Amino acid sequence: xxxxxxxxxxxxxxxxxxxxxxxxxxxxxxxxxxxxxxxxxxxxxxxxxxxxxxxxxxxxxxxxxxxxxxxxxxxxxxxxxxxxxxxxxxxxxxxxxx
Amino acid sequence: xxxxxxxxxxxxxxxxxxxxxxxxxxxxxxxxxxxxxxxxxxxxxxxxxxxxxxxxxxxxxxxxxxxxxxxxxxxxxxxxxxxxxxxxxxxxxxxxxxxxxxxxxxxxxxxxxxxxxxxxxxxxxxxxxxxxxxxxxxxxxxxxxxxxxxxxxxxxxxxxxxxxxxxxxxxxxxxxxxxxxxxxxxxxxxxxxxxxxxxxxxxxxxxxxxxxxxxxxxxxxxxxxxxxxxxxxxxx
Numbered sequence: 498x499x500x501x502x503x504x505x506x507x508x509x510x511x512x513x514x515x516x517x518x519x520x521x522x523x524x525x526x527x528x529x530x531x532x533x534x535x536x537x538x539x540x541x542x543x544x545x546x547x548x549x550x551x552x553x554x555x556x557x558x559x560x561x562x563x564x565x566x567x568x569x570x571x572x573x574x575x576x577x578x579x580x581x582x583x584x585x586x587x588x589x590x591x592x593x594x595x
Numbered sequence: 596x597x598x599x600x601x602x603x604x605x606x607x608x609x610x611x612x613x614x615x616x617x618x619x620x621x622x623x624x625x626x627x628x629x630x631x632x633x634x635x636x637x638x639x640x641x642x643x644x645x646x647x648x649x650x651x652x653x654x655x656x657x658x659x660x661x662x663x664x665x666x667x668x669x670x671x672x673x674x675x676x677x678x679x680x681x682x683x684x685x686x687x688x689x690x691x692x693x694x695x696x697x698x699x700x701x702x703x704x705x706x707x708x709x710x711x712x713x714x715x716x717x718x719x720x721x722x723x724x725x726x727x728x729x730x731x732x733x734x735x736x737x738x739x740x741x742x743x744x745x746x747x748x749x750x751x752x753x754x755x756x757x758x759x760x761x762x763x764x765x766x767x768x769x770x771x772x773x774x775x776x777x778x779x780x781x782x783x784x785x786x787x788x789x790x791x792x793x794x795x796x797x798x799x800x801x802x803x804x805x806x807x808x809x810x811x812x813x814x815x816x817x818x819x820x821x822x823x824x825x826x827x828x829x830x831x
Contacts, residue, residue: 501615505811514615515813522625524820527813536813549624567665 498592501530508534521546521593546593599720600644600698600767601636602685605629605657605706606674617653618810619706620660624823628810629657629706630664635713636702637666641720644698646688647706648674648681679783679790683774693767700724701770703787704762707810710822711762715801722799723764730764730788731803732757760803763787769796 498519506513506529514530523545527536565571605619619629629647636642645666649657651673658671672688674681682703692698700723704711715731722729735756740747765787773790777783784790788798806822808815 500621502618502621503615504618504813504816507812507814517621517816524623524816527816529813534813536817552624563665 506532506534508532521549521589523549523593543593546590598643598698599641599700599702599764600646600669600689600692601633601639601642601702601704601762602646602648602682602689603629603633603636603704603706604648604674604678604681604685605632606648606650606653606681607678607705607707617650620653620656621810621816623709623816623819626664627660628709628819630660630666631709632704632706632711633661633668634664634666635711635716636704637668639713639716641717642702644669644689644692646685647671648685650674677783678786679777682787682790683778686771686774689767690771693771698767700764701767702762702764705809708761708807709810709819710804710806710808712804712806715803716762718801719762719764722801723766726797726799727769728763728765728788728791728796728798729801730798731760731762731807732800733760733803733805734758757800759786759788760807760809761786763798765791765796765798769794 500517500519501514502517503512504515504527505511506515509529509531516528516530517524518526518528520543525537525545528534605617607617607619619632620627623631633645633647636645645668647657647661647668647670649671654671654673661668661671670688672684674684686693686701689698689701700720719729719731735753735758737753739751739753739756741749741751763786770787770791773794773796776794777790782790782793784793792798808818810816810819
């Protein structure tokens with residue numbers, strides 16, 4: 498995924514458009530659209546993704562608890578989410594690989 | 596009881612770049628920067644109101660991100676073209692409550708500072724109570740050079756120079772008067788404290804936190820990613 502945002506480029510010395518490249522949910526590279534200077538949040542997006550995924554896995558029970566206590570109706574939709582989760586995770590992982 | 600309104604500024608510069616996403620809505624580990632910035636105030640027992648200032652065309656997006664993060668805000672209002680103008684919009688929005696004494700203090704925070712952890716908030720509020728204003732700041736560690744053409748002359752003694760951060764807290768009526776006076780004379784301060792000092796207000800300093808960075812350059816985003824990793828990956 499790629500999104501654009503305006504940041505101050507230290508090389509151009511002014512606010513310019515930047516392309517933010519994400520590998521799945523992990524910010525991988527930021528490139529100035531004017532001068533092409535790149536900054537790297539994660540040189541190895543797969544490693545970054547796995548680390549991020551581990552964090553998500555560990556915080557899942559807490560997040561689910563919070564979500565359900567706010568809106569118990571979510572429980573009825575849970576089965577669909579559980580069934581589709583492997584597909585969503587696989588799709589996300591292949592996005593990171595490419 | 597002192598009532599304090601927190602104002603988080605998110606109508607910043609990024610909005611004028613057409614197809615680009617305002618940087619305050621970029622996510623760090625799944626949570627938008629502005630939500631991270633506002634969170635300490637939503638959770639603090641001495642903050643009674645939380646006002647978010649957004650660009651006019653981003654009002655819906657702003658409401659949406661706070662709703663989905665489960666953070667209750669008192670209002671999302673439209674800001675102006677500059678930081679100063681956005682602060683003025685927030686103060687005019689709060690003016691009826693300030694004038695009747697319902698809001699005694701106003702806290703201003705940059706929506707692009709996602710790492711203020713709230714640790715100095717009590718000290719800031721206390722100092723603002725006694726002095727009328729208090730800001731977070733850090734002593735300068737780099738030398739300062741005054742640039743004369745391409746020559747650095749003279750070098751400036753850094754002793755006594757601090758880098759101002761946010762949050763900044765002020766007595767509400769003083770702040771409102773300062774901004775109304777600035778509007779009459781056409782003054783535009785670079786930060787909130789500048790407008791208060793201009794009308795003779797005093798501002799105390801509370802030592803800030805080096806991690807309370809403002810996301811401005813790409814490297815700040817890179818640093819933000821690693822700070823999140825260091826302070827608890829996956830904490831949303």
